[in-house]
Amino acid sequence: xxxxxxxxSHSVIEKGQxxxxxxxxxxxxxxxxxxxxxxxxEIKFLLHFVKESKQDESGMPNNRFLAERTGGTYSTLxxxxxxxxxxxxxxxxxxxxAGGFSYYGYTFGSGTxxxxx
Amino acid sequence: xxxxxxxxxxxxxxxGENLTVYCNSSSVFSSLQWYRQxxxxxxxxxxxxxxxxxxxxxxxxxxxxxxxxxxxxxHITAAQPGDTGLYLCAGRSxxxxxxxxxxxxxxxxx
Numbered sequence: 001x002x003x004x005x006x007x008x009s010h011s012v013i014e015k016g017q018x019x020x021x022x023x024x025x026x027x028x029x030x031x032x033x034x035x036x037x038x039x040x041x042e043i044k045f046l047l048h049f050v051k052e053s054k055q056d057e058s059g060m061p062n063n064r065f066l067a068e069r070t071g072g073t074y075s076t077l078x079x080x081x082x083x084x085x086x087x088x089x090x091x092x093x094x095x096x097x098a099g100g101f102s103y104y105g106y107t108f109g110s111g112t113x114x115x116x117x
Numbered sequence: 118x119x120x121x122x123x124x125x126x127x128x129x130x131x132x133g134e135n136l137t138v139y140c141n142s143s144s145v146f147s148s149l150q151w152y153r154q155x156x157x158x159x160x161x162x163x164x165x166x167x168x169x170x171x172x173x174x175x176x177x178x179x180x181x182x183x184x185x186x187x188x189x190x191x192h193i194t195a196a197q198p199g200d201t202g203l204y205l206c207a208g209r210s211x212x213x214x215x216x217x218x219x220x221x222x223x224x225x226x227x
Contacts, residue, residue, distance in 0.1 A: 004159070031213070042121075043160070043205070043217040056214070091159050105150050106215070108159030 002026065004109035006092050012115045018080040021112045023092030025074070031095045032075050033106060034067060038088040046090075049075060061086075082116045089113050120144050121208055123218035131226050133195055138221045140206035141188045146216075147209055149182055149189045154203040154220070163191075196225045 005024040013019050025032045034046040046065070047057040051072035060067070064083070069075040079086055093106035124139045140149070148167045152160035164173050166182035166189060173180045177200075179192040193200055203222050207215040 009157075035215075035217075042219040043207075043215075045214045045216075048213060056212070059214075093159070105152070105162030105165060108152075108161070110157060110159050 004092055004094050004107050006090075006109035006112050008112055009110065010113045010115075012117060013082055015084055015116055016081045018078065019082055019114060021077045021079075021090055021092075021114070023075045023077070023109060025092070025094030026096075026107055029094035029096045029107075030072070031097075032069060033093045033095075034075070034077055035091045035093065035108075036088050037091070037111075038085075043091065046077075079114075082114075084116050087114055087116045120216045121206055121218035123204075123206060123221050125221060126219070127222050127224075129224040129226065130196055132197060136193050136196055136223065138191045138204050138206075138223070139188070140190065140208075140218050142208060143187065144208070144210065145186050147186070147211065149186070149209070150207045150215070151180055151189070151191055152205040152207060154205060160205055160207075193223075196223075198225045198227045201225050 007022055011019050030051050032049040035043050036046055037043045045059040047060055047067055048055040049069045052069050066078045089111040091108050091111045093108045095106045120142050122141045130136050150165045151163040154160045164180045169184045169186045171182045177194045181190045201224050203220045205220045206218045
């Protein structure tokens, strides 16, 4: 089966601009997650979708970040306006098991490396 | 506040040697997962441990979950250059979110 696909793989934007990251989960996976790794720090949770509904967005840094998952398929994460501290690697992951927890773990995408200059 | 502390941060060994990576927390986790990440890729799941005291083996890799479910270790026997990578532990508490450690970069020299 196809894995989790993220694009772009890299994005360099200027401070104040808008960037939209996209994630295509594994087909049939109801659970979709966004995580972020800022340089020098651990990977941190941003939010969790179950189908098209936001189950938990407690990890979203602020209201400059907007995530959507229309129709319960692919998801987008928009940063507007981008700030320098938004730089990092944004990972998307999906899982199938009910309740969100997957004994078999999440399948992660390769990530989008965002650089804000 | 980082919930999971991994040690060491970096580890460089010769092919054939053994290594152990530790993952410690003051919090209790319902389960703990180990991932390996290659440059430019996302983390890939190696194992999930659920029961306190559980030991799982995956070829030359041995994973242990502490009795109190607060800590875990990853032991690699006779390391090979293909074992080189970033090893991450991630704990799950009472929800679906994963809390990651900062990772251990392992380099196995041929």
